[in-house]
């Protein structure tokens with residue numbers, strides 16, 4: 351362990367910073383609109399189950415890997431990987447084989463990707479998971495920052511009175527005009543990335559932790575205000591019912607799997623963000639409790655965002671299934687329909703909140719890459735930040751251009767379309783699909799397999815026990831019976847059900863199978879339609 355490695359000042363610092371990463375556009379922009387599209391309450395119920403059976407177990411894996419190794423994603427895997435792994439070799443060679451098959455089917459783009467991935471896995475083994483994570487962080491930030499930039503743009507719009515409309519149509523007109531103003535969109539996007547870089551450059555304690563401690567509680571308070579306002583509108587209960595009373599008949603197998611996939615994105619798991627953040631905690635902390643708090647906070651924020659949005663949407667007669675435009679198109683109009691003529695203020699507060707949430711997530715994506723350069727290549731932090739920021743901006747600009755005007759980079763569009771057989775998607779969509787649908791589930795699956803079958807549950811639990819004895823020792827039955835501290839129940843023998851053994855079963859079997867189904871569904875091999 352390096353003596354100079356920075357650490358969070360306490361558990362709260364870690365929990366808030368990590369919750370800051372988890373809580374972002376995923377909770378406040380994406381969760382309400384996919385809940386709206388998938389029937390509300392029943393979807394929320396399934397989402398909660400997914401968070402519990404996939405999110406929490408993998409979150410704990412990542413924190414454990416980080417704290418054990420005191421290294422970021424790449425270093426953590428490098429340190430714990432065996433010299434030779436048959437499983438990794440098998441996966442690598444299967445990919446090369448798949449590449450050959452793809453060549454036969456003239457899918458050259460995917461063939462090249464498979465060939466590179468397969469080669470990397472054979473060469474670097476499990477460490478590849480960390481390497482892919484570094485790229486994933488940059489890829490996500492490159493398009494995430496476009497929406498981050500929009501939120502900043504909408505703060506300015508709100509306070510300069512440009513969002514004073516009440517109809518959905520006027521809202522859409524405004525939004526489209528904004529989206530197509532390419533220069534402004536790119537300036538805002540770069541501004542967003544630079545803000546992330548400015549925070550990141552200050553390091554763990556002064557940068558990420560300090561800002562999270564200020565920004566996260568602020569976010570919470572702003573949400574409460576918005577919820578109170580929404581709930582006092584006439585007809586608001588319809589929105590609450592929509593969100594919280596499950597109608598299981600409206601649930602399709604499809605939406606079950608949508609909920610499963612969203613669990614990754616919203617918790618920032620699968621790319622090593624949590625490994626990296628976990629590497630800045632000291633061994634005295636109770637990481638089970640921290641993992642639980644982060645997952646609960648993230649989920650709470652998503653539900654709160656729903657409660658801030660749906661009562662207002664129903665009370666004002668808007669469509670709950672408006673899709674990705676829900677926040678940007680509908681909300682300003684809803685806010686303006688609130689009596690008191692303070693729409694600009696509500697909208698302004700809301701977009702400040704959204705920008706803050708996006709910012710604390712953005713810095714975590716950047717940190718994965720920065721920590722790689724600092725830990726593995728021994729770069730100075732400043733230099734690492736400058737390089738990763740520059741790459742992100744370069745890549746991100748294509749996403750921004752592609753959303754406003756593909757024509758400007760038609761050659762690229764065509765190249766992508768023919769190489770990857772992608773239909774009308776924009777570069778933004780390509781990046782989103784690549785990371786959310788492919789890289790995150792693949793990463794999460796690999797992390798679970800690695801901890802469950804390669805590094806080993808026993809060693810992982812040994813690490814978790816530092817600072818959280820209960821995790822390994824507590825006899826679940828005595829816990830439920832309220833006899834947690836009763837020695838005759840507690841010093842139980844090996845074969846009783848403990849929290850640790852349940853976690854082990856999840857990581858080895860339940861979580862991988864669940865992830866695999868979500869993954870197969872997302873790439874379209876398993877559709878219930």
Ligand code: PHE
Pocket residue numbers: 371372373374375376377490615616617618619621623711712714715
């Ligand atoms: N969890 C973040 C959100 O909900 C997004 C994110 C994904 C952040 C992956 C870091 C890594 O918005």
